[in-house]
Amino acid sequence: MRLRHTLSTALGALALVVSLPASASAATGDFSYRYTGFDGTPQSATLHDPASPGCITLPEVADPDSSEPAFAPHNDTDEWVMVFTEPDCTGDSWTLRPHGHPATDRLTLRSVFLTGRHGNALRPLFPDSEDRPAAPCGASGGLHLPLLGVAA
Template sequence: MSLRTFTLAAGAAVLLIALPGSASAASGQFRYSYTTADGYEAVGFLNNPASGQCINLAPAASEPGSASRAPKNHTDATATVFLGTDCEGENYYSLKPGRGASDRLQVRSVVFS
């Protein structure tokens, strides 16, 4: 390997190390309401949720026929909430950062951009 090739490769390696990576999480908190199996009202939350990955909301998503409601996006990313699990289905709604939805909006999964 010539000195010039070595210098170019070393320079490229330094650039890769110096460049910041893309964010892998939304900063902040995502909240939602749900009813427990005992009939109590509760609030679930996700702190600094992963970006680009579907998250099924628990515990409501694990109980057949139940859904969470009233999502509030207090993160710095857009949250797309779905009525279906695994971020599937035609029923979805996008919440911009700092926005919330009414108690009527039912959700079972969410993905952050």
């Protein structure tokens, strides 16, 4: 009887482990942004199916001493993302909804954090967040207003 109980417990634990998602995954879709190249010409870059969850410092604008920040992010992934004004997901941040419209050129960034949350997973936490265009970082006197993401 004890062996049967131990075996069923072990099988139950194995079933739980097998049903858990893998720790490393990727968002599905593209996250794109624009930036000014070293020669002053406008450039664009896209992260295809970026690793998630996690922080990505944008390589073209990673050094604040030698580049202007990127701008006009477009989250066309299936996950909520947070864009940050500084490298390593630091500084002011804004949250962008999955499959949103491109944000304004005034929204600047140097890094992006993919949350691992899909679709409307965050929506019930912030019932007051209507579909509005994103404001630039610091436009409200440095006030951080989460989930003023771009409309889907």
